[in-house]
Amino acid sequence: MTAMTMPISDLFSVVTLSDPANRAPSWKALLGWPDRGDAHLDHHARTDAQRNLWASRLDDAVTRSPRPVLLVAEGESCHATAWWARLSPASYVSKVAGALLFAPRGDAETAQKFLSPRVVLPFPSAVVDGHAPRHADDLQALAASWGSRFVEAGPVSIAAREPAQEPAWQQAHGLLMRLTANMVDRKLRVAETLGIRL
Structure with missing residues (x-):
């Protein structure tokens, strides 16, 4: 059988x-x-009302998708995405296959605007930063709070593993799967140790 x-x-x-x-x-x-x-x-939420409207639009984009969704965010949008994921109904976030969060940036005001329960994101995710090694410790802490893998890498170390002819968004999906595979393995090992059958 093929x-x-x-x-x-x-x-x-x-x-x-x-x-x-x-x-x-x-x-x-x-x-x-x-x-x-x-x-x-586009994310330009300067007020709570704009933030909530953006979240409503993301709800719509995710729920209307005929397929599972891969979220690709950058900058303050990473914080907005994490806030959305932590507060959205399970039926919405269950459609998200994963997220790639590029160069999250924000300050105390950003943290306050996107205040949410301190729980890991309900889907596999990776924080990717190739520009600012001096901020790596802060980004690693942020990634840990989101339950995300942290990748400090430039274009060569990430992209070189993918065949050159592979379409870009297939590369994105492949990257997410590679970065989260060991998270799945770890969860399976923990479950096995605890005698839980999955």
Whole structure:
């Protein structure tokens, strides 16, 4: 019996989230991926009302997707995405296959605006930063609070592992799967140690 395979791009939808003032999103600068995915939301929430409207639009983008969703965010959008994921109904976040969070940035005001329960994100995620090694400790702590893997890498170390002909968003999905595979292995080992059958 022959197994049927589908291109990864047919298995998920990409929702990109970025600052409208940034002409070159971090994922484009680092890896040459497109500016936008299947759906795109600019993030410019200066007030609670704007933040809530943005969250409503993300709800809509995720729930309307015919496939599981890969979120790709940068900058303050990473904090907004984490806030959304922690507070959204399980039925919404269950459609998210994972998230790649590029160069999260924010200050005390950002932390206050996106205050949420201190629980890990309900899907696999990775914080990717290739620009600011001096902030690596802060980003590692942030990644740990989100339950995310932390990757401090430039374009060569991330992209070189992917075949050059592979479409960009397939590379994104492949990257997420590689970065989160050991998280799954760790959870299985813990479950086995505790005698839990999955």
